[in-house]
Every structure is written in structure tokens, then in C-alpha cells.
Amino acid sequence: MARNNGNWPPAYQRIQGTIRERIEKGHLKPGDAVDSERELAKIHHVSLMTARHALGELQREGLVERRRGAGTFVAPPKIHFNKLTSLSEEMASRGLSARSRLLSTTIVDNANDIAARLALPATSRLLVVERVRQAANEPFALETCYLPADEFADTSKAPLERGSLFAFLEREHGIELAHADEEIDATAADPRTAELLAIPRGAPVLRIRQVIHSSQGKAILYVQGLYRSDRHTLRIRRFR
Amino acid sequence: MARNNGNWPPAYQRIQGTIRERIEKGHLKPGDAVDSERELAKIHHVSLMTARHALGELQREGLVERRRGAGTFVAPPKIHFNKLTSLSEEMASRGLSARSRLLSTTIVDNANDIAARLALPATSRLLVVERVRQAANEPFALETCYLPADEFADTSKAPLERGSLFAFLEREHGIELAHADEEIDATAADPRTAELLAIPRGAPVLRIRQVIHSSQGKAILYVQGLYRSDRHTLRIRRFR
């Protein structure tokens, strides 16, 4: 008996909403008990299964923990591992402002290895954007982005010195970025990199090469980042 | 009416089992339709909700896709990114044999920073196992494991030169390893590391430090790995 002729969100989502709100507003702190299944069912005038459904999803999201016999509790705030964020976004979330120094925007048609990674013909025209990322006026990463020149020609006019390339693509092109496949290793800084990052030649840098895909599964751009190892560690979580 | 007085696994898990089996044995291929909720309910003599529960979990695991109005279908085989595997396992999956040279197994009580990461008192006794990992008789990683000495005293007698530490812990201690929180950066090889890995001093190495947790969320061991960057790249996938 799904009594939802109007166009409300389903009941279990509304229940989730009330719980999320109380957690986000700080009324419920990590470790606090959340209403039990049976309580929720009574309060919201739904059946037990519906209340369970609501809590089950919150659990899978990692917002709450459920212990049989004990109850449902607000989970400790989780660090967002493995999250694909642009550097601009990452900095912003820590209250730092991300500045970039735009080194060059060029168009090449001989980057066949990179074209291949983007699933494009070998001689496709690619827009190459090279930036030095800095925080507190100190450079900490050298980033080179490659994207299809024809499709994203206007990117060269984007405010790449300030803004996020991610945000630009999502806003101006309506692209929903979904995931990145990355290769991570260490290299020694070549002379040019060393100078740009203000580190000694040959100093170890963390190299992250990523192919970023849209939610439709299409490869959108290729990014190589060289990170000063004294300013950057990558945090991820892996599951068995 | 949970009619499970015996000690069977729950009905929804048995249903999952039959579906998993058919997929693994190749009777069902990617894209093939799986029995619908109502069919499953009839076949297994359970209610619709129970059949749904079974399919719901398989969907979350990524094994099947469900399209309203259309049906439930076997999902395309997914690549397992971000999977926590021991080096032994990783090598084995590529048909290579992982050898290790055991450098030392000692017990320390002054590794307070590492004890802290394992959520132990600062002066806890820790068993330290240092190994050089090699493939094709060439060293490619220097790995240092720290685990609570009291709980895992017998580890020093484990066949660490051949076998996997993961397998040992899971088999002998019944521990289910679940996930690792990792910090990844680049460093320069110090003289000792350089010699053990047969690379020049100061050469860049990929450093991976991981705290490995059991499925109960308990921190089990801490591992620092130093990887020759010319022999190893880490592959992960990140989501937005």
C-alpha cells in the first residue's frame, strides 16, 4: 500500500532526512544513540520494515552504526578516503586558498600515448594546460592536464589561475565527473620540475597520473601531477 | 516467523549462493537475466521481501544490475581496484612467485608513534618483522611490519620467507582482515634501504604506510613498505 499519490519523496527518505539533519546540525554527536527501528516506526507512522530500510541505507553510507542488541549510533566522522577532488576543492575544504600559476596552454597532436588513454585516435588534437599549484605562495605541485581540443576549446579561456578545472567542466559543459583510474609512483625531479617546485634536482616527487571519466564512462581528461613529497601525502583506503 | 531453529544460514544468503554459483560457473554470463524477485520467491518458497533482500545485496556488491521494469541482469565483470592484497597474493595472481628475505624479527617497546596508530598504549611491546621482497631474484620492496607482540607472538615462527603474513593471520588467528588506511608519498632511499634494494642512494622510492584493520574495526598491524619506483606503480580508482 504505497500511499504516495502526490509527489513526495518516499517515506524512508524523509526519515533519513530528519536523522541526517540532526547529525549535521550537531544535535546528535558521534556515539549518540539514534531512535531505534521501533521508535522510528511509531514516530513517523510507518511500518517496521520501512524504518529499517531508512536506517539500513544510512548505515551503508557510513553515517550510523548498528549493533544488534544495543542500538543504532551516530558513526564517528569519517574521513573521506579515495575521493576524487580537484586540488582547488581539496585546498578549499581545509580553509586554504589554492592559487595556480599558468605556465602554458598549448595544442598538440602528437601525444599519441595520452590520446590512447583517452580512447581517442593517435593524432587527435589535445589541449595541454600546465600549471604550478601553490599554497601559501609556495609551489607544491606541477600539474599537466590533457583534454580533447575540439570538444573543450573554450577551456583555454577559463579562469584557470584561480578556479577549478573540475568546476569549469561540470558547470560549462554539464559534465558529471565520476571516477579516475590512477597510477601512482615516485620519480626524481628533472631540472625543470625541480626549479618550478623549488626543490633540489633529483629530489623525490610523487607522480600521480589519472584518467578521469564522466558518469557515462567516457574518458574526459588525463592529468599528470608531480607533487613535492615534503608537502603532500596521499591518503586512501583499500578494502580486502 | 523466522523459521530457522536449526543453524542454517539465512534464506536470503542461500538464495544469493545459488545465484553467485551460477555466475561463477559461467551458466549465467554478463547481461543475462537473473530470476526476477517473484520467480525467486516462488522457487525458494520465500516471501517477496526476502527475495528482494537477496538481490539487493548482490546489487550493492556489483554482481548484478537491476532495472525497474526490465529485470535483474548479471553485471559486467568489474575490475577490482583498491583491493587490499598482500604482496604474496598480488604476485601469485600474476603467476609470479613472491620470495622474501627475512632480515630480522625483533621486539621493541619504544615505538610509541606506531603503537598510537594501532590504538595501543605508548610502550606496548611490538613485534617487528623486516623483510626484503623479491621477484625474479631481484629485490623490489623493503617491508617492515609491526604487530602487537603479546597477541601474535607465534608470528615469529611463521614461514615468513615463503608465505603470506596475511594468510598466516587469517588462518592461524582467525582474523578477517577488512581494510587498510594508507598514506602514500615519495622519499629518497637512505643508504641502508638503497643497499637492500640495490639502487643508488637517494633514489626515489614509493613509501606506503598502512594501518590494517580487521572486520571488527580493530587495528591489527602497521606496515611500512618502501618500493623501488622502477618496479612498482600503484593502481587505484577514486570516485567523486
Add this chain to the structure above:
DNA sequence: GGCTTTATCTGCTCTATAGCAGAATAGCTG
């Protein structure tokens, strides 16, 4: 005080059923 039992709380599995909404298809119509 410390120990054990018991009642009661919690989440988990499950039933049998209902109506809703999207997708596919079989059939009809111009």
C-alpha cells in the same frame, strides 16, 4: 561488595500481501 539470573531492550530474518511506476511487447489502427 561481587556474582548470577532474568527481563527487556535492540537489531535481524521473514511472512504474505498491496498498490505504484517504469519498460517491453503484443496487438490494434490508420
Add this chain to the structure above:
DNA sequence: CAGCTATTCTGCTATAGAGCAGATAAAGCC
């Protein structure tokens, strides 16, 4: 033939209950 319609699939939301099993706190006992 192409285009619409109605039927029949599918999964999704929801009900109103039941008994089971683990955790916890209260009650009883030594």
C-alpha cells in the same frame, strides 16, 4: 508499413505483524 495503446512484465515502496538472537541493565542471591 509506421504509430499508438493496452497488457504484462519488471522492480520499488509500503504494511502489520511474528519469532529469533545478541547486548544490557535491573533484580536477586551469596
